Amino acid sequence: MIHGINPVSGERLEGVPFTSAAELEQVFERARAAVLPYGKLHKDQKAQFLRQIAEELELLREEITLSGHLETALPMARMQGELTRTTTQLKMFADLVQDGSWVDARIDPALPERNPPRPDIRSMYTPLGVVGVFGASNFPLAFSVAGGDTASALAAGCPVIVKGHNAHPKTGFLAGQAISRAVQKCKLPEGVFSLIYGPDNQIGEKLVTHPAVKAIGFTGSRQGGLSLLKLAQSRPEPIPVYAEMSSINPLVVFPEAMHERPEQLAQGLFGSFTLGSGQFCTNPGLVFIPAGSQVFLDTLKTLVEGSGAHHLLTSGIQDHYLKGTQIHGQLEGVKVLASGAGEVAAQVFLVEAANWQDSLQNEVFGPSTVLCVYQDLAEVEKILHRLEGQLTATAHIADADLPALEHLLPALQNRAGRVVVNGFPTGVEVCAAMVHGGPHPATSDPRSTSVGTRAILRFTRLSCFQDLPDSLLPPELQEANPYQIARLREGKPE
Template sequence: MLIAGTEVFGTGGKVRAIDPSTGDELEPAFGHGGADEVDRACAAAREAFPAYRGLPDAKRAELLERIADRIESLGDALIERAHRETGLPVARLTGERGRTTGQLRLFAEVVREGSWAGVRVDPALPDRKPLPRSDIRQRKIPLGPVAVFGASNFPLAFSVAGGDTAAALAAGCPVVVKGHDAHPGTSELVARAVTGAVADLGLPPGTFSLLFGSGPDLGIRLVTDPRIQAVGFTGSRSGGLAIVAAAQARPQPIPVYAEMSSTNPVFLLPGALAERGAEIADGFVASLTLGSGQFCTNPGLVLAVDGPDLRAFLEAAGAAVAASRATTMLTPNIARSYADGVAALSAHPAVEVLARGAETDLPNACQPALLATDADSFTSDVALQQEVFGACSLVVRCRDAAQVRAVAEGLEGQLTATVHAADGDRAEAAELLPVLELKAGRILFNGWPTGVEVGHAMVHGGPFPATSDSRTTSVGTLAIERFLRPVAYQDVPASLLPSAIADRG
């Protein structure tokens, strides 16, 4: 662990990463921390907070850029370690590193640009009747130390120096990361980069710490530490809900931004199926099997009106799934859960198995699955509506467009909703769109939900249970707002006004 710049080897249980492609344990062992380490990291973060939030914006931007530089300086060692710990391909990890450093640099731009502070000024109206108006100025300030939980499926972009960390540091919040046990070596390398950047700039060491430990023990301790003021989490629904409950039960409840589960429905409208069903089938299976389907935005649900065009689509998609190669999943646990989830769905009396990927002897492999059911069965059994994390998708055959909409209206909240529509589908798409707006954080047409662009307009969020707080996003620059709150300054003397809301000279 790295607590406020100091190396600490936890005295709790030891954990080694596992190379999921072989099942072998990797050296070295990492020691789990407990109450003492949480206390040290949180005390250091709280101590660092006033100085860190008081830095000029340019300095915080520089920190983010320095972290990006230092991550790049880790070179191939980082990619190799991440590859061994996660089984993800080197090319994918190289891309993910670019996304991670790009995200840090984008937040640096946001910090420098300044509108994140949400400045609003109502000038004094001394002559107003019946009462004069005071000078009132508003800006946003950081909430305080933030706890970030690394996710297993993006060992760089949603982990130690991922989106949550970048947004919190940008906002002016020190960060305490609970690293994911699936990639401790990767986490340590990145944490050294962050700690090094903090030291390079002479910032308070408590600005950043990395802890390892068990979720129920160290994780819940971290969330309930009174110095922690917000939480960023990406992971399972059960894990997210446990953190939300712990945060709500504190004497002072705090916001939790948990990105949890989503089946990411894809609507195939009749015109699109007729015009380019085979092409859609290719794109669908490529998106479904990308990264063994281990994406929050994996297309796990397909809705369409039954008929010859859908049957042709399913034949093409089924053939592509059957031809797909098994790929290594992130951890033995994830591979087991995937296999169990697919087995349970396949055994459901209302489910038909359309295709499975090739069998394999590789350990921890994902054998893709394409399943189908009918709309009545789907809506009447919530077991069919749960996310299976991995390359598994369930096709729901509907009687007509009205039933497609009815199924859409009954869905839980989602990260994404995708529509494939041709020009002739316009009327149906126009009826569907307002339904989808209430269900998802992102609506996309004629594309695939995997691949979440890091930009200003992105929303990676959505109604519960996709996330615990639909009013925000965990990807894109709007994410900084999660760690801010507004403060109004009324008649504060000019010499004391924070520079963001001071009069320009």
């Protein structure tokens, strides 16, 4: 059995059983058997399945949000919002699947009279196969068992095997029950969805290396993501790993913005880097501020010093946070501007841009941030070019800062998957245009996103058919277009 631990009280919570070796092999075989029937499922049936999962989760709202709260110490309001986000993702993908045009069907009819003749060529995105998903520690619902990776893989037509996170096993187990009930009610093959639990390294390695699995979705630490990537690449048949791993999400406060609203900026930053005890992948961990920002510093210092103790998700995350903040505080040229109360306290570090060290970009997962004081924006640009890839980059500007932002924008865009202006990055909207990804090590593949409708493409491959009889083509490519989807014919909309 694996038991969750209440981070506040240390209480051992209700457990769930580990998956045995024999059960695990059955899981892989059932998933393999479901690949063809689920991949060929009518788009309307697939959409109904995704909506049914959302409905089953709603029926468990009270129980599953309470479980998440007890296992993670995240507030009930946060858990309620996260469940809504989870069901919203499922419904968004249901709409995408039902529309059907996401497959990007392209048709170039035969030209027999041409010299040489052109054959009939048709192509579209098709399901990749069984997808393995690793639940995230910091999002027990939205990035875990029924989260975005699972939703997008199921929408693509792929059976899913989820390795539940051991930090919140009961919450994941309840989500898994909801999906399994939806599988049964929609009369789908049992192998369309499976949930497994076990010692992280052992069962995770088996999930990545089993030949039935064709792709991996992961949200977690850089060490964990890189280990999975290495395993996947060492297989006889290498597979893609879509891993979200590490980001400090630089934020630049431009001079006129700081002059106009220093208190507001300090309040917004404090709320952002302490939200959820700082346990967000989009936490602003590096903030550039212009020299002379005393009102901002005084306001932020007061807010931090008045803040209480934090409870992090696991003892491992707590140990990493305490070690990381200790290392930051011992670096030459770095000082602690402010610290909150308790063993796990909010902390703000201060360094001059001239004393910047690359070790300051090591992510410290929790309620802390580094303020980097610049004399001019040329210093900011120089440091941005030295940073690793990020999920987000943020700029706070006033109207008079627009020319300066125009100059700095290429550096911000080059470093991050999402550029935010006059906002804070802790908040990832679930919508078609969203990109939650970025250059390494923010993710293992900067061409993809784990949030938004484009996430479906991670778990597909392109299939092309040349001179295939019409009756054997996928419905999306048949001449009569039975699904009535948007298609390209000879490069133009039909």
